[in-house]
Amino acid sequence: MTSSEAKTARAEWGTRxxxxxxxxxxxxxxxxxxxxxxxxxxxxxxxFVLAFLALLFVLAVPGLxxxxxxxxxxxKGVIGAFRDVLGRGGLVGFGVVVLLVNVALMSYxxxxxxxxxxYAVHSLLFTFTASxxxxxxxxxxxxxxxALMIGLHTxxxxxxxxxxxxxxxxxxxxxxxxxxxxxxxxLVIMTIRGLTLDGxxxxxxxxxxxxxxxxxxxxxxxxxxxxxxxxxxxGWGIALTVGSYLREYDDVPLGGxxxxxxxxxxxGILAALAIFPVVFAVGLEPDAGAGLAFVSLVQxxxxxxxGGIVAILFFVGxxxxxxxxxxxxxxxxxxxxxxxxxxxxxxxTLGLCGVIWLLGLPSAYSADILDYLDFVFGNWxxxxxxxxxxxxxxxxxxxxxxxLLAVNRNAGIFVGRWWNPVIKYVVPAVMIxxxxxxxxxxxxxxxxxxxxxxxxxxxxxxxxxxSIAEGGERGGGGESEPTDVTGGDD
Amino acid sequence: MxxxxxxxxxxxxxLAAFWGIATWALVRTMRQESRKVALLEQQDRIDTYSPKAxxxxxxxxxxxxxxxxxxxxxxRYNECLDALEETDSQFYDWSEEDIQxxxxx
Numbered sequence: 079m080t081s082s083e084a085k086t087a088r089a090e091w092g093t094r095x096x097x098x099x100x101x102x103x104x105x106x107x108x109x110x111x112x113x114x115x116x117x118x119x120x121x122x123x124x125x126f127v128l129a130f131l132a133l134l135f136v137l138a139v140p141g142l143x144x145x146x147x148x149x150x151x152x153x154k155g156v157i158g159a160f161r162d163v164l165g166r167g168g169l170v171g172f173g174v175v176v177l178l179v180n181v182a183l184m185s186y187x188x189x190x191x192x193x194x195x196x197y198a199v200h201s202l203l204f205t206f207t208a209s210x211x212x213x214x215x216x217x218x219x220x221x222x223x224x225a226l227m228i229g230l231h232t233x234x235x236x237x238x239x240x241x242x243x244x245x246x247x248x249x250x251x252x253x254x255x256x257x258x259x260x261x262x263x264x265l266v267i268m269t270i271r272g273l274t275l276d277g278x279x280x281x282x283x284x285x286x287x288x289x290x291x292x293x294x295x296x297x298x299x300x301x302x303x304x305x306x307x308x309x310x311x312x313g314w315g316i317a318l319t320v321g322s323y324l325r326e327y328d329d330v331p332l333g334g335x336x337x338x339x340x341x342x343x344x345x346g347i348l349a350a351l352a353i354f355p356v357v358f359a360v361g362l363e364p365d366a367g368a369g370l371a372f373v374s375l376v377q378x379x380x381x382x383x384x385g386g387i388v389a390i391l392f393f394v395g396x397x398x399x400x401x402x403x404x405x406x407x408x409x410x411x412x413x414x415x416x417x418x419x420x421x422x423x424x425x426x427t428l429g430l431c432g433v434i435w436l437l438g439l440p441s442a443y444s445a446d447i448l449d450y451l452d453f454v455f456g457n458w459x460x461x462x463x464x465x466x467x468x469x470x471x472x473x474x475x476x477x478x479x480x481x482l483l484a485v486n487r488n489a490g491i492f493v494g495r496w497w498n499p500v501i502k503y504v505v506p507a508v509m510i511x512x513x514x515x516x517x518x519x520x521x522x523x524x525x526x527x528x529x530x531x532x533x534x535x536x537x538x539x540x541x542x543x544x545s546i547a548e549g550g551e552r553g554g555g556g557e558s559e560p561t562d563v564t565g566g567d568d
Numbered sequence: 569m570x571x572x573x574x575x576x577x578x579x580x581x582x583l584a585a586f587w588g589i590a591t592w593a594l595v596r597t598m599r600q601e602s603r604k605v606a607l608l609e610q611q612d613r614i615d616t617y618s619p620k621a622x623x624x625x626x627x628x629x630x631x632x633x634x635x636x637x638x639x640x641x642x643x644r645y646n647e648c649l650d651a652l653e654e655t656d657s658q659f660y661d662w663s664e665e666d667i668q669x670x671x672x673x
Contacts, residue, residue, distance in 0.1 A: 094597065094598060094601040095598065098594065098597070123578065124574075124575075124578035124581075124582070127578065127581075127582050127585075131585055131586075167609045218611060269622050277569070279569045279570070279571050280569050282571060282575060282579065283571060283572075283575050286578045286579045286582060287572075287574075287575050287578075288574050288575070288578050311574060327604050327608065327614065327616075328601075329597060329600060332593055332596060332597045332600075333593070333597045336589065336593045337590060337593035337594055337596065340586055340593065341590035341593070341594065342590045343586055344586040344587050344590045347582055347583070347586045347587070348587075428588050477629065479635075479637050479641075481638065482621075482624060482625045482628050482641060484642060485643065486617060486618070486621035486624075486625075487617060487621075488604075488616050489618070489621065490596060490597050490600050492618055492620055492621055495624075531630065
């Protein structure tokens with residue numbers, strides 16, 4: 079590990095808008111487009127909205143405030159931030175856990191971005207509105223063509239590397255300030271087109287019809303909880319990393335908390351309005367996941383006026399949503415490794431993107447492997463990362479300290495003491511519940527064993543790696559001394 | 569198919585709750601940013617805490633003088649106090665009486 083003093087001054091977001099769009103760009107991904115609308119419609123519509131909104135305000139908004147604040151406070155990536163709070167030693171390995179989860183997440187997310195790229199390109203070629211086009215055969219042909227899938231994965235990781243090499247302002251910020259508004263505009267135009275079709279009201283009724291009894295079903299709350307936590311990217315190190323580039327006088331809670339959580343979810347609502355009216359207007363059944371985006375919707379475009387243009391708007395917007403997420407997720411590793419190693423940003427970016435490309439080959443080769451990894455890391459890896467970050471804030475740094483020193487400093491809204499127990503008790507308890515629930519739900523399956531391997535293996539790897547690395551540096555006059563704040567403050 | 573009043577009501581509520589709040593937060597934070605930039609161009613520094621937040625910071629330092637982060641908290645408190653005393657315009661809603669009543673830690 080080298081001192082970051084030897085490197086250039088830390089970058090900052092050039093504008094407030096750049097920071098906000100980076101947060102949205104990171105959090106808005108495939109889940110907003112192909113999962114949220116269907117989950118909403120299937121779980122009571124308006125009843126789901128109420129449950130989801132309540133959980134956003136109780137969990138996601140306070141949690142994101144905490145994560146961004148820790149990044150702004152330490153001005154470091156995940157490992158450096160953990161070290162600042164915990165002091166040197168093996169426990170800093172929980173930062174390694176967050177890093178590894180991000181790398182694993184990107185390894186299977188990159189091939190998925192490749193799918194959206196492929197469909198975006200074909201939308202520009204008006205393939206979907208050509209005569210004789212068959213949606214299912216088209217998708218099956220893509221998934222069966224391993225060389226093409228690997229090629230798309232390669233193009234995606236190469237493009238992400240190219241953006242990241244340019245840096246925070248010239249690369250990431252310059253991309254997101256155009257890509258995120260472009261996504262919103264594309265969905266708005268598609269919504270207007272959809273709502274003006276005959277039969278569109280059925281889609282609205284499916285999505286926004288209120289079935290109050292769903293509020294009494296545990297499945298509704300589990301679905302809302304999963305959406306509130308996974309869609310907002312809480313505790314994955316993304317908000318911490320993006321927050322670490324905030325400027326001295328920037329606010330944390332209004333932009334990093336309220337705007338990010340609610341704005342990100344608003345795009346899911348917009349996607350519901352954009353997608354289901356057109357799906358119902360042509361008499362198709364709604365679906366979730368790849369089936370919705372790559373089969374149902376694709377069958378819609380030839381049936382509606384200006385379908386070719388709508389297809390371009392949708393798939394280019396979809397690609398932008400996934401690509402910006404991929405860029406910022408990879409930035410988590412780039413920021414951390416550039417700080418923690420002797421490599422500069424360019425070398426780190428190339429090395430990390432190369433590793434992710436390599437690890438992503440199995441997922442690019444087989445959609446089944448991608449599904450398996452998505453299930454294992456989605457259900458256990460990501461909650462583990464969240465538990466690590468929120469646990470460090472709640473039980474080592476102490477929420478009261480962070481609230482007073484970082485959250486309320488230069489803040490756009492005042493955050494009161496109610497925030498402390500939410501961070502210390504509620505969010506960690508919910509993450510443990512989620513992991514236990516999925517373990518119970520998948521008991522005895524290959525997915526559960528994979529989850530156990532993640533839950534046990536990653537912390538052990540992290541602890542050993544940092545014990546060796548930190549131990550080797552103790553006598554070396556490293557820059558960071560233990561801050562002696564362990565134990566929390568309340 | 570005609571939409572029921574309940575569906576339309578939920579649609580309106582959802583748009584207001586999500587897009588309304590998101591737009592409010594975006595506009596508010598961008599306006600605050602503009603104001604901060606304008607103040608910083610005029611006077612080089614701005615107050616860093618609201619009256620309520622600064623009072624809670626002081627309360628915490630006084631209650632936890634031996635805390636490992638107490639010194640940092642003191643510095644942040646005094647930094648805000650200095651900014652309030654040395655600048656003519658404040659970002660937060662400080663009255664002259666509020667500022668006069670503050671004491672260094």
